[in-house]
Amino acid sequence: MRAAVVVFPGINRERDMSRTLRLVSGREPSMVWHADTALPVGTDIVVLPGGFSYGDYLRCGAIAARAPIMDAVREFAEKGGLVLGVCNGFQILCEAGLLPGVLMRNTRLKFICRDVYLRVERSDTPFTRGYNAGQVICVPTAHGEGNYVADADTIARLEGEGRVVFRYAAPDGTRAPEWNFNGATNAIAGIVNQRGNVLGMMPHPENHVETVIGRTDGRGLFQGLAEHLSSAA
């Protein structure tokens, strides 16, 4: 796994992400500066971490989506390279047009930091092969703008094509409004692009990977990615 973590000004979970990538893959990821125009040679996955790129000013992710490095990320994705965007990374991917839709303010208009339950809808993507379809995982969220919204056609297509990968759910996997804490359309927590090589998700699997700190439900995502990349190599 030769991961490249993109650092935009104001990003603040790049250390959490790089530690997790190192813990799971045994290899230190490259940190790539937003003003660079190329990814390191041999990169096999690009990660856009969480944070407040450009202070969330203008609109979450809007300025970062136009950073010089994003052309290289777009090109990498077009060639089928894996791209993972978490939290602000998800917002940036939507703003960059790599994923459809937009992340609006949480319905209760407050930033919420809380462990949530996600139902893994598919296990046949490089991002979710470490889980079983229908499995429920517990991972933390920490955001004020995670309410996924798209037009009805887009939602229908996402659902029809099975591109909703993670959904907010009750601990037993059932859907209920009180567990969809940010009000996302169809309780969507994470989606992939049509080709299935770009994932955006609001929760932070990178913060639930160490037994000594707490839960480890996020580990499956990174372990699955590492296995996918080593088998592809």
Add this chain to the structure above:
Amino acid sequence: MSPHQPEVTPDLVAEHGLKPDEYGRIVKLIGRTPTFTELGIFSAMWNEHCSYKSSKVHLRGLPTTGRCVIQGPGENAGVIDIGGGLACVFKMESHNHPSYIEPYQGAATGVGGILRDVFTMGARPIACLNALSFGDPGHPMTRHLLSGVVAGIGGYGNSFGVPTVGGSVRFHARYSGNILVNAMAVGIAEADKIFYAAASGVGMPIVYLGSKTGRDGIHGATMASAEFGENSEEKRPTVQVGDPFAEKLLLEACLEIMAKGCVIAIQDMGAAGLTCSAVEMGAKGDLGVTLDLDKVPCREAGMTAYEMMLSESQERMLMVLRPEKEAEAEAVFRKWGLDFAIVGETTPTKRFIVRHRGAVMADLPIKELGDEAPVYRRPFLEPAKLPVIGAATVVSQLSVADALEKLIGSPDLCSKRWVWEQYDHIILGNTVQRPGGDAAVVRVNEGPTALALTTDVTPRYCEADPFEGGKQAVAEAWRNLTAVGAMPLAITDNLNFGNPERPEIMGQFVGCVRGISEACRALDFPVVSGNVSLYNETNGSAILPTPTIGGVGVLADFTRSATLAFKAAGEAILLVGSTEGWLGQSLYLRDICGREEGAPPPVDLAAERRNGDFVRTLIEDNVATAVHDISDGGLAVALAEMAMAAGIGADLQAAIDVRTGVEASTSLQGPDPVRHAAFWFGEDQARYVVTVRNTDLAAVIELAEANRIPVRRLGTTGGNALTLPGQRPILVTGLSERFESWLPGYMSGGPRRSGADFESP
């Protein structure tokens, strides 16, 4: 000097918060009438907030040295050695006045300011905490203030990228006109790479870094050194506006140039901005400073020297750089998109000279600006001792079970989840114990070392007996750190009081500081940094004396830390420490009986230490399965919190005194419900609840007896209810519902209820 400055008149002097005799001192010091700019500089340096003129003589009594202390008070933050070549840098500071006027920005910039204090010293911030005091829940402003302050703390810390891991929220009518927002930041640095403010070398360039200077926050520190009157809202323009994005960039840029060895001295621009930072750098280095204000990056055109010197625009730093590394440092700042300008130089003259548009706007002796600030020995009046409340005089219609249910859903004791869920408390991936426990536990780098962090004070005790209250604030911080298994190391103190010109307020201050000193000495728990906030009064009505203590402790192995949740059914529940049933100033007396009366519980510091060391040993030896300190609300509330955290109940019917073998329950039953209340809700100090496996019970009791530690078996964990002797079973789920529902209900705008009038749903 400049012809364009207003004339200095007695009215202008008064507007600057300077008393006539203080102005006389200025004239005598410089031998002439000060210019308008100079008057502004003096008012910034000599206000209470910056000069500590009323508090200084008393603060000298605090113990500030100890084995772990690398840097005590006087720098941007305190520094302690935590082993392994690492240092912990921390401080707590108030932002009370601005937060009342403009809660979001006031609280946000409070967090920003304290973070800057920590990373100015070369430390990367790893955690924030806070201590918040609000007015009566029924007061029309309270909901607005609470909502804005919490959003501001979260808005800044979340964006900056530091976990807010702990704190406290209290309500009392005495804060209705003056809320308290105390913010604490904690960082980690290599112990031999700490950066200080003292400039060195003559002719060294002084560099301005960070955001541009605007007209915000002018006279913020002076505003914070005065009481509020009827029109405090008019002071809104004195509140600064925070930009956490700029601060995050400033952090990364500062740490980068520090690592490259570019920095000789560094000082953040906090209260009184450019004035205070430049004067401190020069004065601490025995050097003069000349500033050229034409070089200062400004947000708007036409700013005067006076405005630039007094602006409290945020996210700015002043540095002395190694001349040969200047280009390298500038490149780093440009990379992060921050302003970088050489705005002056150090001189051998010990003069503070400010030039603007070709004119000298100020020319003052730099050492005297700080050193010659007035120092007051204000008269103080020690309050009379209050009577001890006998348990027999305390009468309530409520049963113990009903009282417990009511207390657990009361504003002060209810869950503060609504607050801490708005703070990112897990970012950086090191939060071992999240908010809601006795102390937060945060792993240091990759571990196994961790820090335990807490903020504590019981203002009603401080009001009733400042000396015992001061002791108790320190003892409770020490106890909370101990309860998670940490060795308490040092504290930061944030002393919030009313108008020191009133002898009774000064008496509170003096008493609390003496109590803090005594406890710090007895517990080897030195003060390494702090902040004093006076004049927390509106129209002559002062806050409760609130000396907030921020405590830091260290755990050698964070995987051994203890939590308060019961771990399994069938474990023995022990009470460590003696119980007299002290109800004076207890929450039971206040919230159940409607009486805010009596002497607060005395603090036996020797017992604190003995009992705490015993509990810490049980944690280190992996014998204690759950630990909780006993504080507000007493034993019953502590047990309820342990049960709710686990969803496991407890049978407490057979509270057996292990020393005498007498069933405590026999003395608690029968016709005397008063004693019941005193036992379950008394707030005696130096106590913990500890659970142990039954197989360890005999050994633990033996160890306690050998060390003369009072230990009493209260009962056994298990079931889904708390069962107290002679009481109906109290379902844990029912308790949790009350515990979690008050604050969300209140904030969602239900009917306003005061703390005293509050009835459980």
